[in-house]
Amino acid sequence: MTATPHPGAGAATRNGVPAHPSAATPARPFAASFAAPFGGPVPPVVAPTGAGGDLDHDAVPAGSVTFVDGADPGAIAGARRHGRPVVANLGERPELAAAAVAAGADGLWLEASGAAAAGQAREAAARIAPLVRSAVPGTLADCRAAIDAVDAALATLLEHRVALAGRVQRLKPVGGRAGRDPQREAAIVAAMAERAPSLPPESLARVVTAIIEAGLDAAERDESDEPPVWRL
Numbered sequence: 001m002t003a004t005p006h007p008g009a010g011a012a013t014r015n016g017v018p019a020h021p022s023a024a025t026p027a028r029p030f031a032a033s034f035a036a037p038f039g040g041p042v043p044p045v046v047a048p049t050g051a052g053g054d055l056d057h058d059a060v061p062a063g064s065v066t067f068v069d070g071a072d073p074g075a076i077a078g079a080r081r082h083g084r085p086v087v088a089n090l091g092e093r094p095e096l097a098a099a100a101v102a103a104g105a106d107g108l109w110l111e112a113s114g115a116a117a118a119g120q121a122r123e124a125a126a127r128i129a130p131l132v133r134s135a136v137p138g139t140l141a142d143c144r145a146a147i148d149a150v151d152a153a154l155a156t157l158l159e160h161r162v163a164l165a166g167r168v169q170r171l172k173p174v175g176g177r178a179g180r181d182p183q184r185e186a187a188i189v190a191a192m193a194e195r196a197p198s199l200p201p202e203s204l205a206r207v208v209t210a211i212i213e214a215g216l217d218a219a220e221r222d223e224s225d226e227p228p229v230w231r232l
């Protein structure tokens with residue numbers, strides 16, 4: 001495992017990241033004011049000023065975080081032993097964001113200029129983070145931010161599920177409400193109960209029924225012949 005030097009430390013990285021403007025800044029202890037963004041429910045995107053990141057490059061003092069090549073998941077996972085937040089250097093490749101967050105990145109360093117790249121990385125991070133990070137928020141605002149992050153992932157999964165359930169209706173001999181399959185629905189609830197032990201099965205069944213019915217409603221409305229296409 002190799003930690004990548006701060007992009008501003010003058011060392012070339014695999015992504016060919018240009019020098020950080022604060023290259024001459026000596027290493028400082030990790031400042032408390034930077035702890036919140038890196039400890040939040042969704043890893044922040046660190047981008048050049050005006051590029052739409054959650055933090056500007058200049059706001060991250062050299063030495064306060066461990067920089068790692070964002071294309072190397074093993075390095076990201078290994079860097080956690082340094083005890084500092086791990087920032088994955090994505091260079092100009094926001095499409096690496098989901099993999100970097102899944103590997104354990106606390107922040108994403110982006111050199112691509114422009115809000116679109118930062119937005120792409122932020123959206124990928126928001127979708128994947130609740131599956132791989134657990135937040136223990138101490139304030140109402142932080143709690144709501146963590147709930148928002150979970151809801152972002154839930155909404156993404158709901159969209160995928162609705163698309164799949166709609167496809168099933170076209171593949172079954174009898175689709176739609178006329179083709180409901182109580183045994184299959186009970187099996188779905190039982191499988192989900194294993195992963196959601198805090199919810200009694202009857203509560204979970206209500207949730208699953210609502211989701212299935214929403215999927216059947218969407219399938220009824222959908223007149224397109226296109227198979228569903230999505231990207232995380």
Ligand SMILES: O=C(O)C(=O)C[C@]1(C(=O)O)C=C[C@@H](O)C=C1
Binds near residue numbers: 172
């Ligand atoms: O698996 C099916 O047969 C479906 O039609 C999909 C689905 C679901 O949304 O999961 C929807 C209705 C059925 O009662 C069971 C499951």
